[in-house]
Each structure stands twice: as C-alpha cells, then as structure tokens.
Amino acid sequence: MQGMVYINSLKFDYMQFNFYLSKCMPVNENGITILNGNQNRNPQLDDVITIMGEASALAQNLRQLITSPTRFFQTDQKLYIKSEGKQCFGILKIGRKNLFHRDLNGAIIEIQPLCVLDFYVHESVQRRGIGKELFEEMLRQEMLRPEKLAYDRPSPKLLGFIKKYYNLSSYIPQNNNYIIYSQYFDFMYTNVAQQQSAQQSYQQQQTPQLVNQYRIQQQQTPLKMEQLDQMMQQMSLESKQQYSQYQKSKAQPPWVTDQQQYQNMYQTTTGLMSAQIQRR
Structure with a gap:
C-alpha cells in the first residue's frame, strides 16, 4: 500500500488510521479540521499529529520535527488538517513570528508576519488539489493573501506551488531562511507614498x-x-x-x-x- 514509511525503525501507515478522525477532532463540511494550540488534547489526536509531523519531516529531509504535539499545543499556532474517514491526507501549520528583514539597500526592518511553518500532503494524493484546498481554506480563515505570508524554509515543491497558483517568485534571500515575497511590502510602501503625497x-x-x-x-x-x-x-x-x-x-x-x-x-x-x- 502506498504511504508506508519506516520512521525510527517503526513501520507507520500515516494515511490510514484505525479510527475515524472526526471522533478525535472537529471536521468541517470541506473535510478540514482547524486546530488551535490551546485545543484540548486526546491520545488519538496526538497520534495523528505525531505521525503526520514525522512524515512531513521525512519528506522534506529535515533533521528534526517541525510538527509534534509538544511543539504545537500550548502555543499560538494553528494546524489545518485534511482528512476523510480514517485517512489523513495533509497538514498545514501556521504561526506568527517576529522577523528581521534586510532589503537590497541593507536596511533592516522588523515585522511580525503570519508564517507557513509546515506544509505536507501525502504522496499518494499529491496533484489532486489537496494542497490547494488546504491552502485556500487557510487564506479564507485568516483573511490574507499569499504574498502577505512568510514561509519558513520552504521546499522546492512549496516554492513551485506558490509560483504556479499565485504567481509569486520574487524575494530577497535572508539569513533566517524565511522567504518573504517582495509583494509583501507593496502595501507598506504604498501607504508611505500616500502619506507623503497627502x-x-x-x-x-x-x-x-x-x-x-x-x-x-x-x-x-x-x-x-x-x-x-x-x-x-x-x-x-x-x-x-x-x-x-x-x-x-x-x-x-x-x-x-x-x-x-x-x-x-x-x-x-x-x-x-x-x-x-x-x-x-
């Protein structure tokens, strides 16, 4: 079966669970769960977050986990989960970070954008619109545009995804490895110009x-x-x-x-x- 992976010498089927996911977490009409860091925990929900977080780290060749129960609960982060029945298809984690951004002239400004911290869709359901569905749900809930987000160490797949669906590709590399597209600052500079003109x-x-x-x-x-x-x-x-x-x-x-x-x-x-x- 697709989706089998060995993590820590243990065999996990991180798509299929032996329980209905709607019993351990709320699922909306689009099959998406929106969890807050202050959500009440339960063992089954911990299992879902653990297995999907480990699968995401493995797919991105990360040295450490980005998403786990201990790194999610008791924080101000949000976790979007796409599921159906006993299967979990993908996760998207966001959170606000305090960042310093350097422009081409060397000037540094401090910003606090909402950041995409983890984004993973199971390999067997990729290219079926699952990732787009998760991402669009997050944009609707947060009432933001893609260029107003920061992206933490995005994978080549995520960069391609953003460019394909939202035509974003221009950014200045930063030492903190967060990508902030140039359009993020358009509104800020527009406001400054409008104030000066006024x-x-x-x-x-x-x-x-x-x-x-x-x-x-x-x-x-x-x-x-x-x-x-x-x-x-x-x-x-x-x-x-x-x-x-x-x-x-x-x-x-x-x-x-x-x-x-x-x-x-x-x-x-x-x-x-x-x-x-x-x-x-």
Whole structure:
C-alpha cells in the first residue's frame, strides 16, 4: 500500500488510521479540521499529529520535527488538517513570528508576519488539489493573501506551488531562511507614498492661506499704527491742556479766589436789596 514509511525503525501507515478522525477532532463540511494550540488534547489526536509531523519531516529531509504535539499545543499556532474517514491526507501549520528583514539597500526592518511553518500532503494524493484546498481554506480563515505570508524554509515543491497558483517568485534571500515575497511590502510602501503625497498636498493648500494671512497682517499693521499714533496725540493734547489749566490755577494766589467769591456774593446781595426796595 502506498504511504508506508519506516520512521525510527517503526513501520507507520500515516494515511490510514484505525479510527475515524472526526471522533478525535472537529471536521468541517470541506473535510478540514482547524486546530488551535490551546485545543484540548486526546491520545488519538496526538497520534495523528505525531505521525503526520514525522512524515512531513521525512519528506522534506529535515533533521528534526517541525510538527509534534509538544511543539504545537500550548502555543499560538494553528494546524489545518485534511482528512476523510480514517485517512489523513495533509497538514498545514501556521504561526506568527517576529522577523528581521534586510532589503537590497541593507536596511533592516522588523515585522511580525503570519508564517507557513509546515506544509505536507501525502504522496499518494499529491496533484489532486489537496494542497490547494488546504491552502485556500487557510487564506479564507485568516483573511490574507499569499504574498502577505512568510514561509519558513520552504521546499522546492512549496516554492513551485506558490509560483504556479499565485504567481509569486520574487524575494530577497535572508539569513533566517524565511522567504518573504517582495509583494509583501507593496502595501507598506504604498501607504508611505500616500502619506507623503497627502502631506505635500496639505502643505500646498496651507501655503496660500498663510500668504494671505501674512498680507492681511501687513495691511492691517499700518492701520493699527496710525490709530495708535492718533490716540497718543489726542492723549498728549489732553494732558497738555490739563497741565496748562493746573499751571494757571497754581499761578494765582489763594486770596484772588477768595476775593472773587466775595465780589460775587456782594453783587448777589446788592441785587436782592434793590429788588426789595423797588417792590416797596
């Protein structure tokens, strides 16, 4: 039977299990299971993850396992499993990583993309759309496009898969062996360009207003200065008049004022007496 492989000197049939996989893990209408790292464990589910993880490592000639119960549970990773009845056809594991990416100019930026960490389809069902079905389900669930993912040490088969179905091939090799396609940064650079354009447009809109304000200030300033000069002149004239009156009053001796008051009183008294005499 296809799918037989020797791992650790033990014989595993990693496609066929002796139980229905839907009994140990939830399966949706498309035959795909979506597991979280905080999923409740059970022995049968551990067996599925262990056997499929070992088969994936063997197919990719990896020195150590990428997917195992201990490396999956209690993490923030997700595992997509394609199964039917007692057979398991493939797995796809994703998780978010903190990465440093260097561009062609040597500039380094820090990003946290969602990464494809493991992707394996059993050899007997390859080229039947199983891998595409798994990958598309993951894109729908995560609401992402393929260029917005990072790929951890992708095999030549995975690179060919991405190029065939999503026309992605341009990337800059990194020391961390993660592949991030150039289109990943398109939206980032577009945003920067849009922000710069918006800022320039805003400055261009503000410049005429600032010029007009400056012109208005220039026009208003002489008027304000003229008004201020007039007020100062008027205040100076009033001050001079008040000072002149003060000097005049100060120049007269006190008895002059008293004599004037007596004279006014004498004239008033004389007038009253004359009026009384005439009446008599």
